[in-house]
Structures are given as C-alpha cells and as structure tokens.
Amino acid sequence: MPDAVLDAARRFLTSFVKPGRILVAVSGGSDSMGLLFALHSAIAEVKNGFSLAACTVDHALRPGSAAEAEAVGRFCAELGIPHHILRWEGNKPRTGIQAAARNKRYELLSVAASALDADCIATGHTADDQRETIAMRGARHPVEGEMGEGQGAAGMAPTMLYARKIWVLRPFLRIHRAEIRAFLNARGIGWSDDPSNVNPQFERARLRADLDASDSASATVWSGAQRATSSARAAALIEERVKVYGALVAEIATAEAGKMDDPDWRRALMSVAAVLGGRDHLPARGTIQRLSGFLQSGAPGRMTAGRVVFDRRRRGLYLFREPRNLPVLSIEPGGEGLWDGRFSITSRGPALTVSAGADGAALRQRLIDAGLPKGAAKKVSEVAPRIVPAEAGTSGGEAAVIECRIGLYDTFLPGFDRIMADAIAVLFGRDRYPAPPVHDVLTEKEG
Numbered sequence: 001m002p003d004a005v006l007d008a009a010r011r012f013l014t015s016f017v018k019p020g021r022i023l024v025a026v027s028g029g030s031d032s033m034g035l036l037f038a039l040h041s042a043i044a045e046v047k048n049g050f051s052l053a054a055c056t057v058d059h060a061l062r063p064g065s066a067a068e069a070e071a072v073g074r075f076c077a078e079l080g081i082p083h084h085i086l087r088w089e090g091n092k093p094r095t096g097i098q099a100a101a102r103n104k105r106y107e108l109l110s111v112a113a114s115a116l117d118a119d120c121i122a123t124g125h126t127a128d129d130q131r132e133t134i135a136m137r138g139a140r141h142p143v144e145g146e147m148g149e150g151q152g153a154a155g156m157a158p159t160m161l162y163a164r165k166i167w168v169l170r171p172f173l174r175i176h177r178a179e180i181r182a183f184l185n186a187r188g189i190g191w192s193d194d195p196s197n198v199n200p201q202f203e204r205a206r207l208r209a210d211l212d213a214s215d216s217a218s219a220t221v222w223s224g225a226q227r228a229t230s231s232a233r234a235a236a237l238i239e240e241r242v243k244v245y246g247a248l249v250a251e252i253a254t255a256e257a258g259k260m261d262d263p264d265w266r267r268a269l270m271s272v273a274a275v276l277g278g279r280d281h282l283p284a285r286g287t288i289q290r291l292s293g294f295l296q297s298g299a300p301g302r303m304t305a306g307r308v309v310f311d312r313r314r315r316g317l318y319l320f321r322e323p324r325n326l327p328v329l330s331i332e333p334g335g336e337g338l339w340d341g342r343f344s345i346t347s348r349g350p351a352l353t354v355s356a357g358a359d360g361a362a363l364r365q366r367l368i369d370a371g372l373p374k375g376a377a378k379k380v381s382e383v384a385p386r387i388v389p390a391e392a393g394t395s396g397g398e399a400a401v402i403e404c405r406i407g408l409y410d411t412f413l414p415g416f417d418r419i420m421a422d423a424i425a426v427l428f429g430r431d432r433y434p435a436p437p438v439h440d441v442l443t444e445k446e447g
C-alpha cells in the first residue's frame with residue numbers, strides 16, 4: 001500500500017536545493033513524531049548527505065511537560081538522532097499565553113538551529129492545522145487576500161522565514177493527522193496528546209471542535225499559488241511606481257496612486273505605508289476604504305492613516321510618518337534598540353539618545369536635491385531619527401548603525417510573499433531576504 005506519510009517525507013527531501021541538516025521541532029505529539037520518524041526513514045533510504053537533529057521546547061506550562069520532552073529524547077536516542085530540550089525560563093504572561101508560547105518557541109528553535117548548524121527547521125503542521133488556520137483567519141478577516149503571515153485566506157505557507165534568519169518548513173501541510181497516526185500505529189510508535197489542544201479556553205481548540213462537528217471540506221481551499229502570483233504582481237507594481245528616499249518618504253505619481261480598485265496595488269501601497277509608519281500590520285479594512293476614497297478623488301489634500309500622512313500634491317503623492325507621538329529612546333553603550341518601530345539602531349560604542357528631527361537643514365536639503373518638494377522635505381526631516389551620542393565630538397552617523405525595519409516581514413515571512421518582501425526591502429535600502437533551502441513556488445516563478 002502506498003504510504004502518503006513516507007512519500008511526503010521523500011518528496012520533501014527531493015525539494016532541497018542541496019542536502020542539508022534538518023532540525024525537526026518535535027513536541028511529542030503525533031504530527032511531529034510522525035514527521036521525525038518519516039524523515040529518518042526517508043533519509044535512511046537515500047543516504048545522500050541529509051542529517052537530522054531534534055528539539056523539544058518545554059514551555060513549562062503544564063506539570064507533565066518535562067517528562068514528555070524527556071520521552072521524545074529517549075525516542076530520538078533509539079534512532080540515533082541528537083535531541084535537545086529547550087526550556088522556556090522566566091516569567092510567563094497571564095494573557096495571550098498561546099501566542100507568547102509560539103513566539104518563544106520560534107525564538108528558542110532558531111537559536112538552537114544556529115547552534116546546531118541546521119539549514120532549516122521542519123515542523124509537523126498538517127492539513128488539519130491548515131484547515132483550522134484558514135477558518136480562524138477567515139473569522140478575523142472576512143476579506144480575502146490583504147495580509148501577511150497572520151492574515152489572509154491563503155493559510156499557512158509551506159515555507160516561512162523566521163527573523164530573517166532561518167526557514168521553517170512544513171512538509172506535512174497536505175497530510176491529514178489520521179494518516180500520520182495510522183503510520184505511527186502501524187510501527188508501534190506512541191505519542192503524547194497535549195491537553196491544551198482540547199481546552200475550550202483556547203480559540204484553536206474551540207474551533208477544532210466546531211470543525212470536527214461540521215463538514216468542512218470547502219474550508220480547505222489552498223490558495224498559496226494565487227497568493228504567490230499576487231505577491232509577484234504587487235512587487236512589480238512597487239518597482240514600477242514607488243520611489244523611497246532615505247527609508248523616510250515614498251513618492252508615487254498621483255494617477256497611479258488612485259488605482260485602489262486593484263487589490264495587488266492596494267496591498268502594495270498599504271505595505272509601503274506600514275513600513276513608513278513603523279507598523280507590523282496593514283491598516284484595518286475600514287481605514288483602507290477611507291483611504292481609497294481619498295486617493296481616488298485625485299484632488300490635492302492630506303489624510304492620515306496608520307501613523308502615516310498621505311500628502312497629495314500636484315507633483316505626486318507623498319507618504320511619511322505623521323509628526324505625532326514620536327518617542328525618545330536611550331541606547332546603552334554598545335547596545336541596540338528599535339526606534340519608533342521604524343529603525344533598528346545599534347551603537348558602535350557610546351550610549352545614544354534617539355529622538356525625532358534629524359539634523360534638520362542638511363537632511364532637508366538632501367531630500368530637496370533628490371527631487372522632493374520643499375514643503376514635504378521639511379515635514380519628512382522632522383520625523384527622521386536624530387541620534388545623539390553621549391560622547392562629545394562623535395557624530396550620530398559614526399556612533400551608530402541604523403537599519404530600517406520591515407515589521408510586516410522581519411519576524412514571520414511567508415514563502416509566498418518573498419518576492420513582495422524583497423521588493424520592499426530593496427526600496428528601503430536593505431538586502432533581500434535569504435532564499436529558502438528548498439525549491440518553492442517562488443523559486444519556480446523566478447526560474
């Protein structure tokens with residue numbers, strides 16, 4: 001009988017650009033135990049340079065969690081796979097515990113991946129998880145196709161870049177949990193069931209119960225490929241229509257800016273605005289609708305949305321951070337900090353103070369020389385970071401390394417948005433995001 005689980009593991013190995021080291025994130029549940037065993041078996045068949053390591057995050061939230069992590073360790077030892085337990089130490093938040101646990105889990109796993117020299121992290125997300133994710137996102141964002149990893153009807157991407165560093169791959173996204181359990185049962189391999197999966201306190205668990213009770217085949221629409229196509233188009237529109245000066249202000253020809261009926265352009269423009277506003281997410285739907293009305297009207301004027309001024313002049317539309325609630329940030333000697341959600345600033349030595357209002361006249365002149373209208377250049381210089389080192393005689397530029405932050409993508413970048421994210425990175429003077437170690441839907445597009 002063909003084995004879908006083993007076949008998915010085999011296909012996954014052949015999707016790599018070159019063989020590498022895979023860190024499997026094993027919770028001890030059936031999905032990730034199945035993933036680990038299937039990959040172990042598939043690698044034993046091909047014997048061509050792949051290796052495995054495994055990590056279990058002990059969130060230390062339930063009494064049995066340490067023992068479960070140790071059980072995974074014993075299973076790995078039997079297979080000869082190095083296994084590490086990563087424990088979540090320190091204070092835990094009282095609310096939003098599942099989201100906090102998830103963030104911590106990825107953080108711990110990415111540190112382990114670099115220590116273990118892994119090329120990627122593999123997780124056991126299944127078609128059942130995908131169905132739940134789509135239903136959850138659909139409930140939160142009834143309008144399709146606007147957003148990043150956290151939103152949109154495309155569901156979870158099979159590849160996701162974490163923290164600009166390490167790719168998280170989900171080889172079982174089309175495999176059902178029941179198939180994985182059958183695969184494990186047939187081999188006499190046990191697993192542990194996480195009681196929080198059925199705890200109605202958590203949204204995902206409630207939803208799982210509802211989905212189990214309904215005929216939800218229609219909910220499992222997989223639109224990753226469409227999403228990739230839309231991202232590629234949005235990227236092309238960004239390259240064609242948007243100019244950004246000094247990661248501070250975007251300029252768009254007025255006629256182009258008004259094309260808000262085009263969903264790809266809408267997403268492109270809103271994404272650029274999110275970066276300029278130092279936001280991790282796009283504006284809410286109602287705000288986007290109001291903005292669309294304003295942009296389509298074509299008359300000179302100004303509107304503020306998502307901390308960004310949309311300043312329409314005869315020469316064009318200018319987008320920049322609104323001059324309100326700009327923070328003051330102190331950075332320790334040699335330390336780093338995020339200012340206004342927009343700029344990561346690392347001290348080259350001295351303590352720093354970062355506030356708004358860059359060395360006014362000089363920056364203003366540079367923006368004017370670059371082609372910005374005088375009025376816009378003045379406003380933009382007022383919201384630019386001003387870095388003042390504690391040591392006299394050093395300039396802010398010499399004392400610090402400054403980099404623009406792209407909150408939409410810098411923590412979680414779904415693989416199908418990579419072309420779009422790269423276009424934005426280039427626009428804001430940054431390097432492209434690292435490519436995944438596997439051939440994915442975008443690699444095919446690029447080829």
Ligand SMILES: Nc1ncnc2c1ncn2[C@@H]1O[C@H](COP(=O)(O)OP(=O)(O)OP(=O)(O)O)[C@@H](O)[C@H]1O
Pocket residue numbers: 024025026027031032055056057058059102105122123124125129
């Ligand atoms: N404690 C853990 N230690 C290691 N890996 C884990 C742990 N919990 C989850 N994972 C990994 O994440 C996969 C998905 O798990 P689960 O569905 O419980 O998490 P989730 O919170 O819904 O996922 P995510 O939020 O990451 O999309 C698992 O198959 C496993 O690979």
